Amino acid sequence: MFAIGEASKRSGVAIETIRYYEREGIVAKPARGDNGRRAYSEKEIGHLRFIKRCRDLGFTIKDAQALLSLGEQQDENCKIAHDMSKAHLESVREKIESLRQLEKALEELMGNCESGNVQCPLLESLHAD
Amino acid sequence: MFAIGEASKRSGVAIETIRYYEREGIVAKPARGDNGRRAYSEKEIGHLRFIKRCRDLGFTIKDAQALLSLGEQQDENCKIAHDMSKAHLESVREKIESLRQLEKALEELMGNCESGNVQCPLLESLHAD
DNA sequence: TATAAATGCTGTAGTGGCTACAGGATCAAG
DNA sequence: CTTGATCCTGTAGCCACTACAGCATTTATA
Numbered sequence: 001m002f003a004i005g006e007a008s009k010r011s012g013v014a015i016e017t018i019r020y021y022e023r024e025g026i027v028a029k030p031a032r033g034d035n036g037r038r039a040y041s042e043k044e045i046g047h048l049r050f051i052k053r054c055r056d057l058g059f060t061i062k063d064a065q066a067l068l069s070l071g072e073q074q075d076e077n078c079k080i081a082h083d084m085s086k087a088h089l090e091s092v093r094e095k096i097e098s099l100r101q102l103e104k105a106l107e108e109l110m111g112n113c114e115s116g117n118v119q120c121p122l123l124e125s126l127h128a129d
Numbered sequence: 130m131f132a133i134g135e136a137s138k139r140s141g142v143a144i145e146t147i148r149y150y151e152r153e154g155i156v157a158k159p160a161r162g163d164n165g166r167r168a169y170s171e172k173e174i175g176h177l178r179f180i181k182r183c184r185d186l187g188f189t190i191k192d193a194q195a196l197l198s199l200g201e202q203q204d205e206n207c208k209i210a211h212d213m214s215k216a217h218l219e220s221v222r223e224k225i226e227s228l229r230q231l232e233k234a235l236e237e238l239m240g241n242c243e244s245g246n247v248q249c250p251l252l253e254s255l256h257a258d
Numbered sequence: 259t260a261t262a263a264a265t266g267c268t269g270t271a272g273t274g275g276c277t278a279c280a281g282g283a284t285c286a287a288g
Numbered sequence: 289c290t291t292g293a294t295c296c297t298g299t300a301g302c303c304a305c306t307a308c309a310g311c312a313t314t315t316a317t318a
Contacts, residue, residue: 005294015295016277024275035284037295046256053255057238058231061275070252078249082242085251089235092228099225102187106218109186113211120207122214123199126182127175134265144266145306153304164313166266190304 001031001039011048018048026051026061059088130160130168140177147177155180155190188217 008015021027022038027047030038040048047068054064063084070077112121137144150156151167156176159167169177176197183193192213199206241250 003295014277017275019296020276035295037284046258049258050255055275057235058228067252067255070249078242078251081249081251082239085235085239085242089232089239092232092235096225096228096232099187099221099228103218103221103225105186106214106221110211110214110218113207113214120199120210122207122210123196126179126196129175132266143306146304148267149305164266166313184304 001033001041002045004038004040007038007040007045007048010045012052013048021048021051024061026065057088058092059084063088130162130170131174133167133169136167136169136174136177139174141181142177150177150180155194186217187221188213192217 002010004015004018007013008018011018013021018027022029027044030040030044033039050068051061051064054067055061059067067081067084070081109122109125112125131139133144133147136142137147140147142150147156151158156173159169159173162168179197180190180193183196184190188196196210196213199210238251238254241254
């Protein structure tokens, strides 16, 4: 069994975040030692790591929980996980696309902006009717 | 002068958001009619629209306020606005890049996942040590 | 003119996913 | 035996809204 600091190191999840996950019921409450301190099993640390990976991939906490609850086995669950990932991938692609448009808009805004102008075309166009 | 609903329509900022901006001191308090209702001038609506545009471009509220306070004139301010936009553009590009990596990681995760497996490789790799 | 629907008001709480304390208790190392 | 590291609970803050509740007033329709 491991103290919360060790669990944090091994899972990559910050200590405060681990306690937050517990408070919110995102992970199960760990056992407590005689001193009242949290004691984590390998398995529980594995769950934290799992959540961390999902979060790093941009899944919501809710999705991460759902994926975790699918366990590691079974065809059916594999399909569900695949579908969730696919949906998520699509939303990632949408985000990329909208950021690309943002990039383009910013580039255009800045392109007009040559020093030596009395009026700033960038600010002007933000102000336009 | 325009009621808040009209100001919302003309600026594109939701009514609740306009009141929120006022509460937070992001925009100045508008005049009030005899009935106690907010009354917006064209100029105030212009400010709301300005903030809206900045937000749509992904600037923070803080940045939007800074840009707004630069006014429309002067070389120096143009340079400041340009620099802020440049910094913001860089952060947009960073976001795009990290989403691209995410996309790639998700694609790889899903690529391994062929139906017919007893174990789901997607879930398995999320669970891996 | 009576009524119904729209619009406005204030105030408060919730969202997601943390992060950052304060103020204390306990533990491990030298 | 002291120092510093780690742990505990509880609460508040972050960002930028969004969503009510519960009421007052205004505008449109019958």
